[in-house]
Amino acid sequence: MSIDAYFAPKKEIPRHVYLTVSVTVGLFVLAMWCLLAYSGWVREDFLPTPVAVILAGIDGMSDGSLFRDTGISLYEILSGFILASIFAVPLGILMGSFKIAEAALEPITNFVRYLPVSALIPLLILWVGIGMSEKITVIFIGTFFQQLILIADVSRGVASDLLDVSYTLGASRRQVVRRVLIPATMPGVMDALRVTLGWAWTYLVVAELVAANKGLGYFILNSMRGLFTDRIFLGIAVIGLLGLISDQLFKVMRSRLLPWTIQS
């Protein structure tokens, strides 16, 4: 295979080439970081060295502050996200397939979903304070309406022939909803949840940056006050890592729960 073939659109490339390119780019970014940090070209309180970040991590783990803030953020995000999903999945499925539910929910949803959640934070602080319940509320509002729209689209996309053939097989309307419509939406629902979990992280950090006394956003903000850039980097890295892990978990769950979606 000539080099030229690696630059054809939508064509496969050998696995070793793929890995080499990925690793090289990763190493290059790391090398640039080391170069800028260790050479002294950039001041240390602007760009910490990789070792400083790792040391900050060890520090944070030994005094427990990192675990505490991570745990709190995880608790807030999971509560808000799960609560939003519990309501958004059934309502979204109804909204996409029943005109009457669409008429009831769509106008208000479309209004609320264009409101940036960050604009609501001051109001929410007034209403529910600055504790964990405020973070959970921010995540709930931020994800719920987006989920509703995404899942309604998934539900709308279920072919009506699939429902019609079920009627001709003797299914009642109830059975069509339970045994056909709902299972048919599951892959799309899983994808919608996966995407919105990523957004939930954004809302969480925004909420914690505005007002909090614990959590990863607070960890980052507090580090900024003392110019502890290494700890800022650490906080960002932890959020990235948790995002990556949750995304992988979703992938595994999808292939476990919905094995029939896998092409073989």
Added chain:
Amino acid sequence: MAKLEVNNVNLRFTPKSGNAVTALDGISLNVEENEFAVIVGPSGCGKSSLLRLVAGLNRQTSGSITLDGKAVTKPGKDRGMVFQSYTLYPWLTVQQNVEFGPELAGMPPAERAVISRRFIAQVGLEGFEKSYPKQLSGGMMQRVALARALANDPEILLMDEPFGALDSQTRSLMQELLLGIWQQSRKTVLFITHDIDEAILLGDRVYVMTARPGRIKEMIEIDIPRPRSVDLLTSPAFITLKRRIMALIHDEAVRALT
């Protein structure tokens, strides 16, 4: 009394933009027990709309449709249907798809398994019982859809261009398969197609439909003896019939274009 009686059925609707359309105008036809009836017509003539009325998925504006003397008002398992689009449940295996109807009816698993085994064998898909639809080709999926409809033992089988999305080789194979199955079961069938060869090959009677408004232009008895095979396609009797139907449809297609 015929098995299925369609009596002076009209269907009119008003699209969101535009004027009222008469999709079906005074359609009458009878399908006898154990008969294979085919409706052939140009695209847009309303043949699929008619089948959906028989299935009970839509209601006619006026006229009556009866199966075994009972008026059709809603869909039911006595009228099994095979669609042109792929309508297998992707989350169920081939066997579970075929057993879907009997399961809804509350049949115990052991009995269901006997039925699904029989019909999966009939459509030649032994060994694929545990496969998911995603793992099957288009032709295989339509065979499962046929097995699923037959496993529910409907009074009449409604087929809406079931092979329309398949390539021509696969389509011939499917036609032969259907001929073979029908030869054994003699299930009453109402089959929709725009393919004249298919209509003559499969049908005892062929109804030629006109477009806008959809009317039955002529009914043609296909007196070619059974069992039939695709070899028929080149026989003189076949060609004569084909020429006749082509002429009828050609007039219509020209009229629709002008």
